[in-house]
Amino acid sequence: MYYRFCLLILIIAGSNFACSKSDQTATGSSSGTTTTTTAYADLFIPPAITGTSFNLTLDKSTKQFKTGAATATYGYNGNSFWGPTLIMNQGDDVQINVTNALSDQTTVHWHGFHIPAIMDGGPHQIIDAGGKWSPNFKIKNNAGTYWYHPHLHMKTYEQLAKGAGGFIIIKDPAESALALPRTYGIDDIPMVFTSRRFNTDNSFDISGAYGDYQLTNGTMNAQVTLPKQYVRLRMLNAEIERGYDIGLSDNRQFYIIGNDGGLLNAPISVKRVKIMPGERVEILVNLGADALGSSIDLKAYNSGQSFGFPGAEPATTGDFGSLLNNKDFSLLNIKVGASTTNAITALPAKLANNTYWTNADVTNSRTINITGGQAGSAFTFDNNTYGFTKINQTINLNAIEKWTIVNNNIFGHSFHVHDVQFKIIARSSGVVGDHESGWKDTVYVPLGETVTVIAKFDDFSDGVNPYMYHCHFSNHEDGGMMGQFLVK
Ligand SMILES: [Cu+2]
Structure with a gap:
């Protein structure tokens, strides 16, 4: 397994997770600035499945998040949290065979897909414990980042919180013709953000709105090495409630290239982007001018948000409190590694020709x-x-x-x-x-x-x-x- 145990020091007063690198200090918005000792863990990259026929099995699992007992989780296809990334092509007729190995009902919804209602995987397409469901449909959506997750009424929170979900990447000819990063797991990285609270026995606390510990792809204190060039981050907020106001720790510009339904017409240069539960934002980050071996954090700048922003509440405990609330915290430590042979080194000026309803x-x-x-x-x-x-x-x-x-x-x-x-x-x-x-x-x-x-x-x-x-x-x-x- 990829994870290592983390010696986590949570600076409650100072407001942040502080991670292990000796040159890194906590960057909390209020008090503490402290060098601490936390080990990073390698970012989990979900395995990818490509084709027109996909098999998914949802089952119970466990994952070692903290010292002590492993946490009871759900995962598809033997993953300990989350599931494989399904890569599909626009125009293909796909068949998906879903097996429910839980002792509870579930459903699987294809979030963002334009497909018949009976194939949608909402609360009505129930898969009984031990049962199977085999929807098939044509991929009509644009190239972009979509996802699948349970949608069983009154159990969506529990099943999603335990780890049931996965990415879907759709490709199409127009997107494929662009000079964009698209080597999965190398310069094209799926990133799902959520957070969890743990009970004293290390099981997930599935009751409140917010978690206390941030997870990126199910990894706590995640770190990844990315090549010294433009990289593409496909970001998904799969939180229960929390919003994220995302930026980079040196406050550099980055480039939004897509949202939920595919590419924008042109890249948008920003220093921050908000992403709310269910939303996807694809960004390009230029690491081409960074020194080999240097690092930068992708962060949530969630301190100082106005009331009504989910996660802005000041409480640290209770149903609407969290150790991460109203704080800035790291989502991913990015180490800059060697560039690849097919590096993308320029930002496309134009991306798509969407014409929108008025x-x-x-x-x-x-x-x-x-x-x-x-x-x-x-x-x-x-x-x-x-x-x-x-x-x-x-x-x-x-x-x-x-x-x-x-x-x-x-x-x-x-x-x-x-x-x-x-x-x-x-x-x-x-x-x-x-x-x-x-x-x-x-x-x-x-x-x-x-x-x-x-x-x-x-x-x-x-x-x-x-x-x-x-x-x-x-x-x-x-x-x-x-x-x-x-x-x-
Ligand atoms: Cu709501």
Whole structure:
């Protein structure tokens, strides 16, 4: 196994994990600046499976996160946490055989995919303990970073928290023609961020909103050596609730090249990018000018966020507290290694030719209000708790719909719609950021904000099987912050 035990010193007062390198000091936003002794562990790179036929088996496992007992986990295909990366080509007809080796039901949802509702893997496509499910569908999405995860109603949090999930990378001819890093695990790195709290017996505490220990690809104190050239990081937030405001420790510029539904039209140069649960952001980082053997941290700059940003709460314990809350902390220590023979050394000026929906295209509009959450009650949409047999919205096939999501409530949320990729056209707080200007399936709706998106609901009609829309905070989703829509 790749991990080593970590001698972790958590500087609670000083606010950060401090890691072992002698030249590195804690970079907490408040008090302590302390050199400490923590060993890094090698970043786990999920094995990749390429082709048109994929076998996935979800089973119990264990992983050694801390000294003492191993932690009970879930993983696909024998992995101790998370699952293999499935690499698919646009236009292919793929068959996936899912085996459920748990002693509990599960489902597998293909997050971001435009596929028939019956293949979607939502709460209705239940795979019984010991059972199998074999969906097949054509890959219609653009090249990009997608993922799979359980979507069993009221068990999504538990199963995702235990480690059930995996990446899907879609390739297409337009993306393949670009001079972008795409050697998996070398200069093209999948990175899933989450955090966990542990009980005293080292089992996961599956109750609160936030973990105390950050995990990147299931690795605590992760480190990776990347080549001295442009590298591509495919970042996924698979947290329960926490958002991440991501940057590099020397505050350098990096380049957003894609979001949920594939490439942006051109790279966007930034120093920070926020990524909320369910969202993906692909970035390029130029390591070409870095000295061999030097290192840089990819960090979450989560201190000082305003209330409503998930993880900004000041508490260190309890359901809405965490040792990582309102802190800056490292996600990955990157060591700069030798460049590869096929190094990408320049930033493409142009990436894609997306043309997006506008108000002029809209054939129907609807408004969804974020409700509930008061006095300990669950969050809801339009005051309706999720109902397994309840259809909340009915959409005409080929409609181009404008959805306005209104958050006059008490906290931020991450709003995800199945079946479609949408275009964010308005935020009441101001303009839509360049960093979220591409195709999206998940959008952050901050406290006090109204967000408007447009999507076309084409190709797949079904008068019986619904798609889901929901908050991608899995505790909110499990609590009933989910609705169902039919396209017919
Ligand atoms: Cu929510």
